[in-house]
Amino acid sequence: xxxxxxxxxxxxxxxxxxxxxxxxxxxxxxxxxxxxxxxxxxxxxxxxxxxxxxxxxxxxxxxxxxxxxxxxxxxxxxxxxxxxxxxxxxxxxxxxxxxxxxxxxxxxxxxxxxxxxxxxxxxxxxxxxxxxxxxxxxxxxxxxxxxxxxxxxxxxxxxxxxxxxxxxxxxxxxxxxxxxxxxxxxxxxxxxxxxxxxxxxxxxxxxxxxxxxxxxxxxxxxxxxxxxxxxxxxxxxxxxxxxxxxxxxxxxxxxxxxxxxxxxxxxxxxxxxxxxxxxxxxxxxxxxxxxxxxxxxxxxxxxxxxxxxxxxxxxxxxxxxxxxxxxxxxxxxxxxxxxxxxxxxxxxxxxxxxxxxxxxxxxxxxxxxxxxxxxxxxxxxxxxxxxxxxxxxxxxxxxxxxxxxxxxxxxxxxxxxxxxxxxxxxxxxxxxxxxxxxxxxxxxxxxxxxxxxxxxxxxxxx
Numbered sequence: 142x143x144x145x146x147x148x149x150x151x152x153x154x155x156x157x158x159x160x161x162x163x164x165x166x167x168x169x170x171x172x173x174x175x176x177x178x179x180x181x182x183x184x185x186x187x188x189x190x191x192x193x194x195x196x197x198x199x200x201x202x203x204x205x206x207x208x209x210x211x212x213x214x215x216x217x218x219x220x221x222x223x224x225x226x227x228x229x230x231x232x233x234x235x236x237x238x239x240x241x242x243x244x245x246x247x248x249x250x251x252x253x254x255x256x257x258x259x260x261x262x263x264x265x266x267x268x269x270x271x272x273x274x275x276x277x278x279x280x281x282x283x284x285x286x287x288x289x290x291x292x293x294x295x296x297x298x299x300x301x302x303x304x305x306x307x308x309x310x311x312x313x314x315x316x317x318x319x320x321x322x323x324x325x326x327x328x329x330x331x332x333x334x335x336x337x338x339x340x341x342x343x344x345x346x347x348x349x350x351x352x353x354x355x356x357x358x359x360x361x362x363x364x365x366x367x368x369x370x371x372x373x374x375x376x377x378x379x380x381x382x383x384x385x386x387x388x389x390x391x392x393x394x395x396x397x398x399x400x401x402x403x404x405x406x407x408x409x410x411x412x413x414x415x416x417x418x419x420x421x422x423x424x425x426x427x428x429x430x431x432x433x434x435x436x437x438x439x440x441x442x443x444x445x446x447x448x449x450x451x452x453x454x455x456x457x458x459x460x461x462x463x464x465x466x467x468x469x470x471x472x473x474x475x476x477x478x479x480x481x482x483x484x485x486x487x488x489x490x491x492x493x494x495x496x497x498x499x500x501x502x503x504x505x506x507x508x509x510x511x512x513x514x515x516x517x518x519x520x521x522x523x524x525x526x527x528x529x530x531x532x533x534x535x536x537x538x539x540x541x542x543x544x545x546x547x548x549x550x551x552x553x554x555x556x557x558x559x560x561x562x563x564x565x566x567x568x569x570x571x572x573x574x575x576x577x578x579x580x581x582x583x584x585x586x587x588x589x590x591x592x593x594x595x596x597x598x599x600x601x602x603x
Contacts, residue, residue, distance in 0.1 A: 146262040146275035148253035151178030152460045153281035153451030157467030162244040164475045171253035171264045176238035183303040190226045192492045195333030199494050206531045217334040220309045255420040259444045277474040284412035284452035292379035298391050299406050312336045312405040318376045319409030320347040329493040338368045343375040352552045355497045414453045438481035440470035488566040490559040498562035501550030501569040513543035517598040519591050526586035537591040541599045546574040575599040
């Protein structure tokens with residue numbers, strides 16, 4: 142029986158462990174923080190739980206239009222919300238732990254390092270060190286928030302996204318530094334929860350790496366809801382300060398000398414891979430200049446028998462991609478059928494309000510590569526179900542191959558866009574044509590009807 146050692150119990154690690162156990166391997170998983178890793182305990186699960194509270198308040202704010210009389214202003218009790226966040230994270234971690242146990246996976250609480258031979262892992266636990274000989278090793282150690290010398294988090298006023306859940310009072314003024322996915326999500330969330338928010342963006346718009354139409358719409362929504370968005374503004378430093386009257390707070394100084402004062406500051410400056418002190422270089426595992434593990438499409442590293450998955454690889458830093466990389470790694474290692482990771486068919490979602498969901502090739506990629514394509518874009522404001530629900534912000538956009546009519550990408554901006562994108566994802570992954578999508582029945586009225594209508598507009602008469 143093959144023995145597999147997995148370092149890291151996040152989505153890449155625990156999904157890999159379940160696949161390996163199902164394929165008959167003897168599996169040992171080493172995790173420092175608990176089943177699910179930081180994704181479940183301090184990152185993705187907590188953030189989306191907090192966002193759920195924010196989304197509910199956003200819906201309540203617009204309820205008068207639908208004939209609902211809310212007798213007083215609805216506000217979030219952030220202490221109660223954060224208690225729920227952490228309780229749910231612990232429950233999810235426990236569920237994962239039970240699945241692993243039921244599958245026969247040995248879980249060790251501790252840290253792991255790769256032996257110089259690459260064929261063993263040294264596990265360090267409270268009981269001491271243990272050498273685990275393995276026919277295959279998976280490194281799935283994730284990443285952690287990037288910080289800089291001039292902006293050191295203190296866990297009270299200057300915070301990373303892993304430290305937000307200790308707040309007991311809603312910030313009087315939250316300054317978010319960084320307008321990528323994490324910064325935009327939390328800026329949207331705290332704006333919805335009722336905090337005044339300033340979003341500091343070093344680029345010309347929020348979400349600079351996303352679909353331009355979607356990013357422009359989200360920035361318009363942010364400003365309309367009272368958020369201050371500072372474009373072309375790069376942070377130089379963040380410091381704790383005492384304001385007039387003795388109020389505790391923070392000051393963000395920009396590179397052009399301007400300052401922004403607030404009660405709290407969230408640093409959303411990107412992620413750093415957890416690849417130090419794992420023995421990777423000593424074993425010959427190749428890392429890139431930023432410290433990410435270099436892998437191929439089946440998650441192999443440069444060392445035979447050693448695989449890597451998740452954020453430590455820097456390959457589309459999404460929980461769903463981490464899980465898929467882990468599954469692929471174990472299938473390849475243990476001789477099962479393998480479908481290599483195809484990044485052109487990955488779907489993702491940004492949990493702002495409204496959400497932005499994308500799949501397949503982007504418009505920028507299509508234009509930069511000179512790929513002939515057709516595009517159709519429909520505003521949700523014209524959708525009958527959206528009108529009934531009071532939804533004005535959002536759209537559906539589809540891209541199809543000009544020569545074949547096959548759906549090659551799409552963008553959905555809408556409440557619950559993460560659910561609506563699935564039909565587009567199926568179309569992209571299965572190489573369906575726009576006529577296939579258009580001919581499938583949709584419910585009337587429904588938001589998904591806009592996907593079918595966009596496909597109909599891309600029909601080319603024979």
